[in-house]
Amino acid sequence: MKLTEFIAASPEACHRPGPGDRIVMSSRVRLARNLTGSPFPTWAKKKERVKALETIRPAVESLDALKDSFSANLDDLSSLDKQLLVERHLISREHAAKSAGSGVVFNREESVCFMINEEDHLRMQVLLPGLQVEEAWKQVDKLDTALEKKLDYAFSDEFGYLTACPTNLGTAIRVSAMLHLPGLVLSEQINKIVNSVNKLGLAVRGLYGEGTEALGNVFQVSNQMTLGESETDIVARLGKVLGQIIEHEENARLTLLEGKANTVYNHIGRAYGILTNAHIIASKEAMNLLSLLRLGVDFQMFSSLDRAVIDELFLFTQPAHLQTQHEGKLGAEERDVLRATMLRDRLKSVKRPHLPKLG
């Protein structure tokens, strides 16, 4: 089956609501595993990579959770397909750049995904909408247990799970959440918060992970350390910090409303004005403006706009998603025109924002 046929084709189909998704867009737990007696993918020869893939892929496909799944060697996917998967957070940018011996398997809900021969032989993730780090951990733990019966993991009694990069050694777990923090950005408190979170041994990154920009005021918060703490401790600690960041974001929004309602109104009004009237718009600008519209929805400034519409547009205005909606290959400028047309069209029935208030 073709990738575009498998993944939700209509914007509506890919919006899944979740608890607390006003601020927490998604939660993710990812485990790294490697096969014993086989070199890590980066150092492996092509033949060894292919062999590892041929061992892992059938094992993954046989899992109950993946009965209705998409499975492919990256070699067989076009670069557009791979870019689509990156935009959906199903594979990493680094994985998209790989081909021979690399693979991907994920279920229809896109909540369970396996990258084969990325940095490690196997990276499995559970990605859930809203604030659900504990649930994501439970699900991925179950998958891991099932898979451990089928595969021979590289494990040391001293160090725990062995990984290609020593920063993942031990539990090899990465717990993260995508947070929408326009209040902290607008009130210029974001740097302070990022610094505090860093001091707690957690990392704050952009929309596509390490080294990427915080487009659309979306920040990824994740654990840094994988050694010396149990998985449940790591999950609980991240959950606690997330709770604090959410509180800061809520406070920042309240303070903005009380002291700078005009500034809020101005930012959101302008975002609305540009999104509904631009005829050329780049991906980054669109994301940043959609973020403000999302904040406007949270402030009840739009009577006829749903957060779901914004989240769909956030995804469907990105380059690869935009390309899938068009027959011929689009150049960057044509994409910017098509993106603007799509935004004007989807938002045309939305009335001008009214005064902000907090629900």
Place this chain on the structure above:
Amino acid sequence: MKLTEFIAASPEACHRPGPGDRIVMSSRVRLARNLTGSPFPTWAKKKERVKALETIRPAVESLDALKDSFSANLDDLSSLDKQLLVERHLISREHAAKSAGSGVVFNREESVCFMINEEDHLRMQVLLPGLQVEEAWKQVDKLDTALEKKLDYAFSDEFGYLTACPTNLGTAIRVSAMLHLPGLVLSEQINKIVNSVNKLGLAVRGLYGEGTEALGNVFQVSNQMTLGESETDIVARLGKVLGQIIEHEENARLTLLEGKANTVYNHIGRAYGILTNAHIIASKEAMNLLSLLRLGVDFQMFSSLDRAVIDELFLFTQPAHLQTQHEGKLGAEERDVLRATMLRDRLKSVKRPHLPKLG
């Protein structure tokens, strides 16, 4: 009479249509004159400045063209009053900074204005809407002839009229026009045109003359040389160059429409979107966006928007004009909020722009 009572208080009252005002916003001819046997204002002692003012002001007031006029010593005007006069191009920024011994006299239409003790003892201007440099010259020449019978001008048979700055020596005439050139700016041809015009011995400046920015894509074109050519030659030469610039601007617009309609639509759509939705807007941004709206009117993109409305807003969103519409003294931030409110209010019935076309 108070200044604000004299000058047109309603936005509508100060819009005067003129020939070719689609591109040429106004035409101006200014003559510099000095009294014989009296030091130039910059070097004069206060007593000498006051004496010159007392000689010139009654002579000016007695002119037929100034029967219904406003006349004042700058000492008696508030800084807000003076700023208002600058925004209306009735006095220069330099003149507004002067006080003792300086004066201003102008008629109700604001077409005839005299600055007393600016750089020279007397600077008289005729300012007409649209492309009317020859008519402006005729009118100012008549005023000058009438005034010459009442005042003893400093004149040398060898050099002509003597002026404080040698660059004005001779005819002491400055002929200029304010041009709205968004087409040349958007198509990035403006620098080429400015260079060509400079090579012809003419100066291109910003909205408030020498050393000021070209806000709102408005450029002032004027003669540089005042010596060695007759006034009528200077007027004719400027008129000819203006005709060429107008032609270039028209061509640039046509080329934009033919080759870059999306870019035009994008710029004008965004300007409309921001002006109708911002809640805080600075003067410069407002001018630049209003300029694009003005181009949109020329391109027939707005079914219910008149160029006159834009020209009023162009003037009435400027700081001093904005202040006159409000009781208490406004801070910069309050002005930005009031400006945005005024713009949203005046433009609220204007529908979204449609595809551009040339009339």
